Amino acid sequence: MYPRKTLFLILLAIPSQLVASKKARAFIAAHKLPDDIIEAADRVFSSKEVYRALKKCRKKTLREAGIHLIQAGDNIIMEHPDVPGYIMKWGNRFHGLYSTIRRIRMAEKIDNYLKREKITTVHVPHKWLYHLPGRGKKLRDRNYLVFSEKMPVQPKKSPRHLSHQAMKDTCKVIRRFAIVDASPGNMGILDEDNVAILDTEPTIRTGGGLWYVFDNPLSRLVQAKVGTWLFRRSLQDK
Numbered sequence: 168m169y170p171r172k173t174l175f176l177i178l179l180a181i182p183s184q185l186v187a188s189k190k191a192r193a194f195i196a197a198h199k200l201p202d203d204i205i206e207a208a209d210r211v212f213s214s215k216e217v218y219r220a221l222k223k224c225r226k227k228t229l230r231e232a233g234i235h236l237i238q239a240g241d242n243i244i245m246e247h248p249d250v251p252g253y254i255m256k257w258g259n260r261f262h263g264l265y266s267t268i269r270r271i272r273m274a275e276k277i278d279n280y281l282k283r284e285k286i287t288t289v290h291v292p293h294k295w296l297y298h299l300p301g302r303g304k305k306l307r308d309r310n311y312l313v314f315s316e317k318m319p320v321q322p323k324k325s326p327r328h329l330s331h332q333a334m335k336d337t338c339k340v341i342r343r344f345a346i347v348d349a350s351p352g353n354m355g356i357l358d359e360d361n362v363a364i365l366d367t368e369p370t371i372r373t374g375g376g377l378w379y380v381f382d383n384p385l386s387r388l389v390q391a392k393v394g395t396w397l398f399r400r401s402l403q404d405k
């Protein structure tokens with residue numbers, strides 16, 4: 168039988184599990200897509216073949232389902248004409264972990280910061296959770312997609328000009344959140360005065376998981392410097 172100490176620890180753990188799942192349910196409810204979008208998305212994602220194709224990154228099957236692949240590698244970034252205005256993301260890289268949730272959390276943290284600081288030149292797409300039909304409800308990457316508000320970004324290869332104010336504000340946000348990978352694919356230029364932070368992968372300031380290991384002032388400074396350098400380098404007006 169279990170020693171008394173182990174039993175005591177198990178008893179202590181049970182309520183914390185309940186709180187966690189309650190929290191997860193609240194998170195799911197707070198980030199639910201509008202019903203009409205869910206219906207349209209269900210028509211795309213309800214088949215087992217499509218789910219398997221996401222898991223195995225089978226591009227042909229995904230295309231046959233009418234999905235337009237923007238990127239298909241570690242993560243699959245896609246669009247579908249029946250779900251206009253949204254970019255959908257399946258995270259394979261940290262499969263089974265919680266990168267989905269963290270992406271949504273980071274987007275919200277950045278958005279709150281932008282509002283607090285009254286920054287109007289930097290934007291972050293709104294993000295929702297979409298539950299894949301037939302999958303468990305547990306808040307795990309394999310059960311959900313992230314739906315992201317599609318931003319009107321200029322093509323990555325077009326000349327990238329930015330006003331002084333937009334550049335200043337974007338660098339401020341990069342520094343605040345230590346966004347190390349501020350490369351053109353992750354930072355969309357909307358026009359001369361507006362930038363969108365498309366990729367809200369967790370950073371040391373918002374992260375959780377392994378990022379905590381690096382959460383110290385020096386590491387934050389280095390990541391912020393790398394991020395601002397990458398961002399400035401990607402623009403014509405340096």
Ligand SMILES: Nc1ncnc2c1ncn2[C@@H]1O[C@H](COP(=O)(O)OP(=O)(O)OP(=O)(O)O)[C@@H](O)[C@H]1O
Nearest residue numbers: 237242244254292315316317318352353365366368
């Ligand atoms: N909300 C959006 N609006 C418009 N385009 C987007 C949006 N989100 C992503 N994209 C497009 O998809 C590309 C890849 O997106 P993202 O950087 O989020 O994926 P990723 O690099 O695979 O993810 P991660 O770096 O988190 O592993 C972007 O460069 C952009 O072209």
Ligand SMILES: [Mg+2]
Nearest residue numbers: 352353365366
């Ligand atoms: Mg990216």
